Amino acid sequence: MKRYEAVDISGDAGVRAFGKSAGELFANAALGMCSLIADPETVRPEERLEISLRRGSLGGLLVAWLNELIFLFDARGFLARDITAAVSPSPGGGEDFFLTASVSGEHFDPERHRGKLLLKAATYHRLKVEQKEDFWTAEVIFDI
Amino acid sequence: MLPRVRDLVEVLYREVPSGVGSKGRMRLGPDDERKLLVKGAAWAVENGLGEPADIERTESGGRIEGADPSLISEKAYERGRAQQGTLGSGNHFLEIQYVDEIYDEAAAQSLGLFADQVTVMIHTGSRGFGHQVCTDFLEVMERAAAKYGIALYDRELACAPVKSPEAKDYLAAMRAAANYAWANRQCIMHWTREAFMKVMSSSPRGLGMSLIYDVAHNIAKVEEHIVAGQKRRLMVHRKGATRAFPPGHPELPQPYRQTGQPVLIPGDMGRASFVLLGTEKAMEETFGSTCHGAGRLLSRHQAIRKAKGRKIWKELEEKGIIVRSAGRETLAEEMSEAYKDISAVVDVVHRAGISRKVARLRPLGVVKG
Numbered sequence A: 001m002k003r004y005e006a007v008d009i010s011g012d013a014g015v016r017a018f019g020k021s022a023g024e025l026f027a028n029a030a031l032g033m034c035s036l037i038a039d040p041e042t043v044r045p046e047e048r049l050e051i052s053l054r055r056g057s058l059g060g061l062l063v064a065w066l067n068e069l070i071f072l073f074d075a076r077g078f079l080a081r082d083i084t085a086a087v088s089p090s091p092g093g094g095e096d097f098f099l100t101a102s103v104s105g106e107h108f109d110p111e112r113h114r115g116k117l118l119l120k121a122a123t124y125h126r127l128k129v130e131q132k133e134d135f136w137t138a139e140v141i142f143d144i
Numbered sequence B: 001m002l003p004r005v006r007d008l009v010e011v012l013y014r015e016v017p018s019g020v021g022s023k024g025r026m027r028l029g030p031d032d033e034r035k036l037l038v039k040g041a042a043w044a045v046e047n048g049l050g051e052p053a054d055i056e057r058t059e060s061g062g063r064i065e066g067a068d069p070s071l072i073s074e075k076a077y078e079r080g081r082a083q084q085g086t087l088g089s090g091n092h093f094l095e096i097q098y099v100d101e102i103y104d105e106a107a108a109q110s111l112g113l114f115a116d117q118v119t120v121m122i123h124t125g126s127r128g129f130g131h132q133v134c135t136d137f138l139e140v141m142e143r144a145a146a147k148y149g150i151a152l153y154d155r156e157l158a159c160a161p162v163k164s165p166e167a168k169d170y171l172a173a174m175r176a177a178a179n180y181a182w183a184n185r186q187c188i189m190h191w192t193r194e195a196f197m198k199v200m201s202s203s204p205r206g207l208g209m210s211l212i213y214d215v216a217h218n219i220a221k222v223e224e225h226i227v228a229g230q231k232r233r234l235m236v237h238r239k240g241a242t243r244a245f246p247p248g249h250p251e252l253p254q255p256y257r258q259t260g261q262p263v264l265i266p267g268d269m270g271r272a273s274f275v276l277l278g279t280e281k282a283m284e285e286t287f288g289s290t291c292h293g294a295g296r297l298l299s300r301h302q303a304i305r306k307a308k309g310r311k312i313w314k315e316l317e318e319k320g321i322i323v324r325s326a327g328r329e330t331l332a333e334e335m336s337e338a339y340k341d342i343s344a345v346v347d348v349v350h351r352a353g354i355s356r357k358v359a360r361l362r363p364l365g366v367v368k369g
Helices: A022-037 A058-076 B002-015 B030-039 B041-046 B052-056 B074-083 B105-111 B127-147 B165-200 B280-285 B300-307 B312-318 B328-333 B342-352
Strands: A004-009 A012-019 A047-055 A078-089 A097-107 A128-132 A135-143 B093-102 B118-123 B218-227 B230-239 B241-243 B262-265 B273-278 B289-291 B322-325 B355-368
Touching (some): A022 A078, A058 B127, B030 B165, B041 B165, B118 B355, B312 B328
Parallel strands (some): B322 B355
Antiparallel strands (some): A128 A135
């Protein structure tokens, strides 16, 4: 199964991601986004980070999750290579959605990594998160 | 000058960090970080990065009142810390240009422009700092829109009533980001002067490197405008638009009171950029605003496909333009064909009367991220 593909949009950049679960979808969307920043082949899984987030909607959670990774790259130079993620209704009940993710990667090294696009933010513009039986699709446009 | 353009581009590329993953050369303590957000370009000048005369020729004196550093998230501080004094990537640039056409001799003279003069244009903003402020407040504003019963056409256009606490907080944070951007451009301008001094073995005054104008290209400001015959205080948000105030506007600094506000319109790296002046008609018809730039014609992928197998840098060199870029794909994405023809865009705003042409600038050397 294809994990992600680039969405061509004038003036911005986007990613369409696929998954057999919401967790897989979130991980693939993040990997697709990272492939816009740098060539994933060149990134080594040297450091691991645990991320957990909670938001009121699946779309909001996806945007917040991608923005968290944009922050980690933009502020700390951290590039993700391998990601596993689980998405579930909030453990405390209520209507929130909860994400836990484990992200492996390394810090950007201009000698080894070829920087591609500088992403400012993941946006709500044309945002889609859809489930058809056990197949999930998402589309996110990034402000560049 | 011409034989030195290659050296200048190399030095500028080295002295002004640019591109994906680049880090700034400034290391500020928490106290200075906050001062910079309140003082804007003046902070840079107070710290030896520029001259007091620069401030006079910067929109709002390079500092908008009402910035509140306490409303900035730790994440925005962290993102901004690494990037203060960096150019960025994408359509951000630093260009060495020359005046190749004057449309209004008297206006050009009052701006200090003359034919064949070498100029520098810097296009950058609040970098990751501003993007994080936006990301942080988009969530706040989305909740606020629901709270105040505003139906959103697009979640990206989340908003709140101007006088609500959410909007007040956002504006105080946005003002800090605007001040960050003014400080950023002031720092980069200073290092540009240093690069010229180094390569040309002269002082900035000897080189005549004085600022013409620094104008924000994305900002919301409280301004007075006439609406249906009544003077009103409005929140004017210019995104993809540039302020173009007319002669006599009280916001303009003394040197430009008679001429109107200088408007800088960047084109693309292969063709041209323009200097215009604001007009009364812009006040009447567009809340004192004109265009922002050329606007894209091709998407990134279309541009990359079109550039495949070509050496964009070489094509530019054949036209006498030396280009240096950190990203390989940036040049393809930013090539002339990816943009509308800026001359045609500027002709439209000139003929519409919402700003008027003063001079056309042609690129000689380009630094891209």
